[in-house]
Amino acid sequence: MAVTCPVGVVGAGTMGAGIALVCARQGHRVYLHDIKQDVLDKAQSYIASILTKDVAKGNISEQQKQETYELVEPVQDITMLGACSIVIEAVPEKLELKRTIFARLTDLCRSDVLLLSNTSSLSITEIAGGLPHPERIIGFHFFNPAPVMPLVEVIRGHRSGGEATAAAYRFAKELGKVPVLAADSPGFIVNRVARPYYNEALRILGDRTADVEQIDRIMKQAGGFKMGPFELQDLIGIDINYATTESVYTHFFHENRFKPSRIQQRMVQAGSLGRKTGEGFYPYDN
């Protein structure tokens, strides 16, 4: 297997682990960084489990599985990412946290390294604002689960460069994804379209018009959706989904149609975040 340019991934949670696997499958050496060792361990188990399924399906050999697995190196030390040609950030949806990470990356990495953010809704312009070389900071939004979902939104911020945007677009294609260019607008394309799917379902629940299981079942059986709005929130992470809605609401100057739900807010406060915590709208055996 040809090992191509090293890719750094910051944040090894739901998205970071999947993104690392997507890059390793294309032969990239990946430095997967998180501040928590248990998250890195979980990410490695997740990657191993997906590769084991690939072998069982006859898609790859046992040797290819081992080679791909070994391409992902979990690192707690962020300075290891200084050797990368491309870095993808996938830390929680908090503007100040992302700005801190990008400031650190601009210190660590050469000025020609592409710095990509997997943000669902935050402004790329705001993430890059005031940082050196903002031309190489681009939005690069995968969908969950990253190893399965083909779409990547490539978002050009106000100061993102044309060449860097084109390079990010090409990189998405090299990863076997279907990139789409989107302007730097709240929620970009998909998350803006998807907001009412969650928000309206939460309003129906709040009004006691139907319960969680009924709404999910109707949307799947009669609506043709693969997953109901509550199953999807549990998959995405209720904190992440809530943060995305809050961000879209704020950036659209509090338009009522995007107003976040108190039900979601309470669940986030209680730590019931969906699959990743073993409990959300449904219980899970983790």
Ligand SMILES: NC(=O)c1ccc[n+]([C@@H]2O[C@H](COP(=O)([O-])OP(=O)(O)OC[C@H]3O[C@@H](n4cnc5c(N)ncnc54)[C@H](O)[C@@H]3O)[C@@H](O)[C@H]2O)c1
């Ligand atoms: N969950 C989804 O369905 C989904 C889909 C597309 C995009 N996104 C976006 O991807 C990003 C990550 O979401 P997620 O669901 O993977 O979140 P997550 O909570 O599952 O994982 C985030 C990880 O970042 C780590 N982290 C926190 N601070 C850090 C720091 N300073 N340095 C390094 N690592 C740090 C955490 O330990 C955690 O493991 C968010 O911007 C989110 O909006 C999420």
